[in-house]
Amino acid sequence: MQSSTELPLGYHVEFLAVSVPLPTATRDLVELGYVHFTVLLDAKRRLAAATAVNIDGAALVDLGRGDDWHLDSRVSPDEQAGPDLYRGNDLDRGHLVRRRDPVWGETALASRANADTFAYTNAAPQAADFNQSKELWLGLEDYLLDYAATTDQRLTVLTGPVLDTADPVYRGVGIPQAFWKVAAWIVERADGPELASTAYLLDQSPQLDEIDLPGARQRLSTVGAPPALGPFRTFQVPVRDIARMTGLGLGPLVAADRLERTQGIRPPSTGWIALATVDDIRL
Numbered sequence: 325m326q327s328s329t330e331l332p333l334g335y336h337v338e339f340l341a342v343s344v345p346l347p348t349a350t351r352d353l354v355e356l357g358y359v360h361f362t363v364l365l366d367a368k369r370r371l372a373a374a375t376a377v378n379i380d381g382a383a384l385v386d387l388g389r390g391d392d393w394h395l396d397s398r399v400s401p402d403e404q405a406g407p408d409l410y411r412g413n414d415l416d417r418g419h420l421v422r423r424r425d426p427v428w429g430e431t432a433l434a435s436r437a438n439a440d441t442f443a444y445t446n447a448a449p450q451a452a453d454f455n456q457s458k459e460l461w462l463g464l465e466d467y468l469l470d471y472a473a474t475t476d477q478r479l480t481v482l483t484g485p486v487l488d489t490a491d492p493v494y495r496g497v498g499i500p501q502a503f504w505k506v507a508a509w510i511v512e513r514a515d516g517p518e519l520a521s522t523a524y525l526l527d528q529s530p531q532l533d534e535i536d537l538p539g540a541r542q543r544l545s546t547v548g549a550p551p552a553l554g555p556f557r558t559f560q561v562p563v564r565d566i567a568r569m570t571g572l573g574l575g576p577l578v579a580a581d582r583l584e585r586t587q588g589i590r591p592p593s594t595g596w597i598a599l600a601t602v603d604d605i606r607l
Contacts, residue, residue, distance in 0.1 A: 361425070
């Protein structure tokens with residue numbers, strides 16, 4: 325985690341040619357700035373409600389991974405899910421902001437961004453066995469970054485778990501049953517830059533039933549609980565559905581949704597596109 329006030333910390337709203345604000349919420353979230361990204365921490369759940377990262381595809385730096393997971397000293401250890409959650413079980417510390425996404429710019433800055441992604445505030449518990457679906461989920465940003473490279477090679481990505489009262493509680497932490505991602509980029513038009521966005525949802529709830537989480541207790545499902553999609557199935561969904569499921573305000577990203585523009589999808593949870601490969605994505 326960065327300690328110098330001279331470092332340019334946090335997600336930048338004006339990174340693209342069109343302003344893309346951080347998600348908003350009716351509940352209190354703790355805003356934590358890191359190099360090139362921001363975590364919005366739900367301290368009561370001890371997990372991020374959302375993350376937002378600026379990616380400059382033209383300035384990415386290839387650095388070694390490292391594995392220095394650490395607590396963020398700016399918040400209490402009781403407000404973040406730390407190493408005890410992941411010890412002796414089949415849960416992975418899943419990066420929300422993907423490790424390589426903020427790693428761009430000058431080497432020293434990129435190195436700090438690399439280290440920042442290993443803050444526990446940027447982790448969420450994921451079942452270890454993602455198989456090929458994990459590769460697809462992690463590959464979405466590569467695919468979208470390649471697409472954005474035809475314009476200004478910049479991309480904004482918001483990611484988070486679906487935090488729901490139906491989540492099974494393990495070691496005092498509700499384990500998310502689904503994860504979401506919204507990507508945004510600029511399309512150049514004759515009358516100026518236009519914001520474009522797409523949204524994705526991954527379901528891990530079937531796999532949670534199969535892994536050994538001793539002492540986990542299941543909460544009662546609620547109206548807002550994520551639908552059962554199938555084990556590690558990934559879907560492209562309307563951005564408005566992500567906003568509805570998470571309770572987050574996603575601002576201009578809803579109106580910029582490429583899926584709704586091209587497919588005319590309006591009702592929640594209908595017309596979701598099951599993704600087997602990145603070739604199934606509608607842009």
